[in-house]
Amino acid sequence: MGRPRTPLLSPERIAHAALEIVREQGDFTVAALAAHLGVRVSSLYNHVRSKSEIIQAIRRERMIPVLEGLRDEPDPRRLLELLIRDYYEFLSGVPQLIPLLIAEPIRQPEMIAYYDLIARSIARMGVPEEEVAAALGLLEGYVLGAAMDLLSEPFDRQDMDEAPHLRAAMDHRDGDPRRLRAFETGLAIALRGLAAATP
Structure with missing residues (x-):
């Protein structure tokens, strides 16, 4: 055979x-x-x-094509927005993966290049060099937290009787199962914040 x-x-x-x-x-x-x-x-x-190498391969297989497709985007804000949005799209599809990714240091040259592109985009938006790492951490933390939020409900409806503003906010969120609208709104706020913080 x-x-x-x-x-x-x-x-x-x-x-x-x-x-x-x-x-x-x-x-x-x-x-x-x-x-x-x-x-x-x-x-x-x-x-x-090893298992570690498999986790690295999962990340690489998903993220490298994105890097290749967006590398030449000339507008740094647009590039950053597309990279972050795609990362959320990936993680929101399998939020169970997040604890495994967090536990693995990023070692592959391709993924280092991916994060370098994000750092370059943040810097090109005018963020001072000494604040780029903090901005990168803010954006990544936002994506990870937003995707992890899909795994559970943070509030019980019965506990919000005396919290009308919170209930109204959650009502809007619950109409969007993947919470894409909420994510997009938060991302826009974060990007505006970065732009406003530039000297």
């Missing part, structure tokens, strides 16, 4: 399978991933060295 035209395993296929398990179960083990793919654990290790 000849070899299949498409290899049974590749880093990309492993990353996609791991993401499926995370979406369903909130985490994955290498053993569970091997079982999901119908291969031996040793076969996985021919393509990836």
Whole structure:
């Protein structure tokens, strides 16, 4: 019998399978991933060295095409907005992935380039160099928090009887299951804040 035209395993296929398990179960083990793919654990290790490397591959597979598509956008604010919006779109689809990503330092040159592009865009908006890291952390924290918020309801309706403003705000949010409108509004506020803070 000849070899299949498409290899049974590749880093990309492993990353996609791991993401499926995370979406369903909130985490994955290498053993569970091997079982999901119908291969031996040793076969996985021919393509990836560790769970950490698989998590890095998940991030890389999703973010690098975005980097390539937006690298030449000339307007720094528009570029920053598109990068942040796409990051949220990714994470809001699988918020269970966020704790795994947070636990992994960013090591790949491609992902360092991705964050360098964000830092460059912030700087080109006029943010002083000494404040760029804080601005980057603010934006990333906002995306992570907004996506994690999809996993639970922060307030019980019964507890908001004496909080009419909060109830009204939550009523608006609840009509948007992915909370995209709320995210877009918050992002616009953050970007306006960055622009207003520039000297």
